[in-house]
Amino acid sequence: MIQFENVSRSFLVGDQKVAALRDINLSIAAGDYVSIMGPSGSGKSTLLNLIGLLDRPTSGTYRLDGGDVTALNDEQQARVRSQKIGFVFQSFHLVPRLTAAMNIELPLILAGIPPAERKRRVAELLENYGLNDRADHRPDQLSGGQRQRVAIARATSMRPAVLLADEPTGNLDQTTGREVIKLLEALTEQHVALILVTHDPAIGGRAKRQLQMVDGQIISQT
Amino acid sequence: MRFIDLLDFASTSLRGSRSRTLLMILAMSIGVAAVVVLTALGEGARRYVVNQFSSLGTNLVLVFPGRTETAGINPGMLLGQIPRELSLDDAEALLKSPAVKRIAPLTIGTSEISRAALNREVVVLGSTSELLTVRHMSLGQGQFLPAGDIHSSASVCVLGNKIKHELFGNESGIGAWVRLGDRRFRVIGVMARQGESMGFNTDEIVIVPVSSAHLLFNTSGLFRILVEAKSRDALEPAKRAAEKILMERHNNERDVTVVTQDAVLKTFDRILRALTLAVGGIAAISLAVAGVLIMNVMLIAVSQRVKEIGLLKALGAPAAEIRKLFFAEAILLSGIGSVAGLILGEIGVLAIGKLYPSLPVVAPWWAVLAALLTSLVTGVLFSVWPARRAARLDPVTALAGR
Numbered sequence: 001m002i003q004f005e006n007v008s009r010s011f012l013v014g015d016q017k018v019a020a021l022r023d024i025n026l027s028i029a030a031g032d033y034v035s036i037m038g039p040s041g042s043g044k045s046t047l048l049n050l051i052g053l054l055d056r057p058t059s060g061t062y063r064l065d066g067g068d069v070t071a072l073n074d075e076q077q078a079r080v081r082s083q084k085i086g087f088v089f090q091s092f093h094l095v096p097r098l099t100a101a102m103n104i105e106l107p108l109i110l111a112g113i114p115p116a117e118r119k120r121r122v123a124e125l126l127e128n129y130g131l132n133d134r135a136d137h138r139p140d141q142l143s144g145g146q147r148q149r150v151a152i153a154r155a156t157s158m159r160p161a162v163l164l165a166d167e168p169t170g171n172l173d174q175t176t177g178r179e180v181i182k183l184l185e186a187l188t189e190q191h192v193a194l195i196l197v198t199h200d201p202a203i204g205g206r207a208k209r210q211l212q213m214v215d216g217q218i219i220s221q222t
Numbered sequence: 223m224r225f226i227d228l229l230d231f232a233s234t235s236l237r238g239s240r241s242r243t244l245l246m247i248l249a250m251s252i253g254v255a256a257v258v259v260l261t262a263l264g265e266g267a268r269r270y271v272v273n274q275f276s277s278l279g280t281n282l283v284l285v286f287p288g289r290t291e292t293a294g295i296n297p298g299m300l301l302g303q304i305p306r307e308l309s310l311d312d313a314e315a316l317l318k319s320p321a322v323k324r325i326a327p328l329t330i331g332t333s334e335i336s337r338a339a340l341n342r343e344v345v346v347l348g349s350t351s352e353l354l355t356v357r358h359m360s361l362g363q364g365q366f367l368p369a370g371d372i373h374s375s376a377s378v379c380v381l382g383n384k385i386k387h388e389l390f391g392n393e394s395g396i397g398a399w400v401r402l403g404d405r406r407f408r409v410i411g412v413m414a415r416q417g418e419s420m421g422f423n424t425d426e427i428v429i430v431p432v433s434s435a436h437l438l439f440n441t442s443g444l445f446r447i448l449v450e451a452k453s454r455d456a457l458e459p460a461k462r463a464a465e466k467i468l469m470e471r472h473n474n475e476r477d478v479t480v481v482t483q484d485a486v487l488k489t490f491d492r493i494l495r496a497l498t499l500a501v502g503g504i505a506a507i508s509l510a511v512a513g514v515l516i517m518n519v520m521l522i523a524v525s526q527r528v529k530e531i532g533l534l535k536a537l538g539a540p541a542a543e544i545r546k547l548f549f550a551e552a553i554l555l556s557g558i559g560s561v562a563g564l565i566l567g568e569i570g571v572l573a574i575g576k577l578y579p580s581l582p583v584v585a586p587w588w589a590v591l592a593a594l595l596t597s598l599v600t601g602v603l604f605s606v607w608p609a610r611r612a613a614r615l616d617p618v619t620a621l622a623g624r
């Protein structure tokens with residue numbers, strides 16, 4: 001489903017070129033469970049941003065479901081993000097003034113889904129993630145684990161094919177982190193491809209495929 | 223994104239930062255209220271003048287001695303001549319024109335009026351019986367000046383309402399004698415209370431036959447002649463006829479000024495309308511100031527909400543949608559601001575109406591519409607830049623909060 005061919009990404013810092021990714025070749029199928037590990041600055045987030053169409057490669061091609069998505073314009077990429085990709089962030093990124101339910105509803109609103117359908121899906125997600133009694137709470141009234149559950153519910157509300165998680169347990173304690181990982185892993189059983197960046201070998205080790213990155217390159221795959 | 227949801231989302235962000243929202247609404251509403259109140263005042267002044275003019279009489283042509291609108295210097299002036307005065311015969315001659323319905327000659331002066339030990343200074347108006355109809359005056363008691371020969375100097379007078387009260391208190395006063403200067407006059411009528419009109423208080427005058435006034439003041443000229451045309455269409459013919467008749471009578475010299483009341487009214491109307499426009503325009507500048515404020519606050523909002531914008535992009539909102547969100551906020555702000563301003567302005571107009579009941583203050587519909595449009599347009603216009611800035615943010619850097 002996801003295919004990277006000789007993808008590179010470099011940044012200009014001052015007049016210096018910093019290569020964040022070098023010649024990445026990678027393919028990920030539907031329902032794959034992939035963890036990405038590596039030292040700080042090795043290019044993990046950059047890779048995730050490219051997969052999520054938040055960033056464009058400097059060179060190389062990226063095919064998603066067979067189509068070259070690097071050729072799409074910003075608006076078309078936005079539509080692909082809306083339909084196929086879900087994000088979970090280390091710092092949750094919930095909208096502070098919206099309730100848990102409204103945060104979950106946000107991608108559906110942006111996609112222009114009718115209110116009745118939205119209400120149905122949000123209710124289902126609140127139920128699935130054990131957030132029923134927290135529906136009307138704002139993020140600052142929720143615990144870290146609850147916030148990340150809201151974020152996962154939001155990321156899955158459009159039923160994406162790919163879920164990208166950049167250190168989703170980074171701001172959580174170990175037990176809560178485990179619970180969150182279990183929720184994410186459950187999604188792979190529904191044919192969602194899960195790509196997880198982590199520093200924690202215990203978490204990364206659970207993935208069926210494990211990528212090791214150093215200096216913008218994938219040095220090992222299992 | 224559906225339109226309703228767009229407004230809904232925009233309103234959540236407005237509610238999210240109350241003081242900022244209230245401040246902007248306040249700025250907008252003050253601007254709109256200023257436009258409404260100031261134009262209402264201007265329009266009120268205009269209507270006031272128009273009303274006053276029409277209360278003076280309808281289809282009026284005014285004749286003044288002397289020529290006020292000639293360009294250059296009148297040869298007579300160089301020779302030290304005073305312009306020929308308007309005589310009673312001049313006034314009567316105007317009735318020859320078929321376009322003229324009635325005339326009322328006017329002469330004016332001040333004199334002392336006394337009755338027994340009471341006396342005061344009054345304005346004495348000399349005229350004829352026609353004055354009552356021509357000037358739309360109304361009589362309280364008794365009779366007005368007797369009709370008949372314009373040259374007869376009967377010693378009768380009609381008192382203004384306040385004068386009568388000062389001299390006679392609650393007595394009717396009809397039939398009593400009063401002294402004007404060194405002549406005695408019999409009171410035959412009292413005017414109804416009318417109050418001020420065009421800066422001239424009819425309650426404080428005494429009206430006598432025009433010839434009696436000439437004797438009283440030892441003059442023979444007229445201050446002006448009021449000419450009532452047969453109809454509105456007869457106004458211009460009456461004006462031309464008056465000019466022609468008087469020119470013939472004055473050795474073919476154009477030494478009088480003849481204007482229709484309409485012409486005077488139109489001039490006032492134009493001046494006051496321009497004034498209303500000008501004050502409205504000045505008030506509208508405050509709307510532009512409000513617009514700049516909105517822009518500033520929006521720019522701050524964009525930088526405060528960088529992460530949220532990054533998130534919206536990650537969730538699949540295209541740039542156009544982000545722009546629309548900020549536009550929706552601006553439209554909501556200026557919309558609420560203008561409605562609040564309209565209410566504020568109308569309250570102000572009502573208050574002014576209560577304070578000055580004689581001033582017909584009403585905000586003209588075009589000013590209200592212009593104020594609303596200006597506030598909406600400034601709101602949107604000044605949010606173009608912030609909205610574009612938000613839409614252009616790079617999602618990765620925005621999410622990182624940089």
Ligand SMILES: Nc1ncnc2c1ncn2[C@@H]1O[C@H](COP(=O)(O)OP(=O)(O)OP(=O)(O)O)[C@@H](O)[C@H]1O
Pocket residue numbers: 011012013018019020038039040041042043044045046047
């Ligand atoms: N916007 C940018 N401008 C310049 N350089 C950048 C930019 N983003 C990333 N880089 C550089 O690219 C390289 C890879 O960064 P990236 O954020 O992908 O690392 P990472 O593996 O996610 O690190 P961490 O584990 O600390 O999150 C780094 O050297 C970083 O300095």
Ligand SMILES: [Mg+2]
Pocket residue numbers: 044045046166
């Ligand atoms: Mg990173």
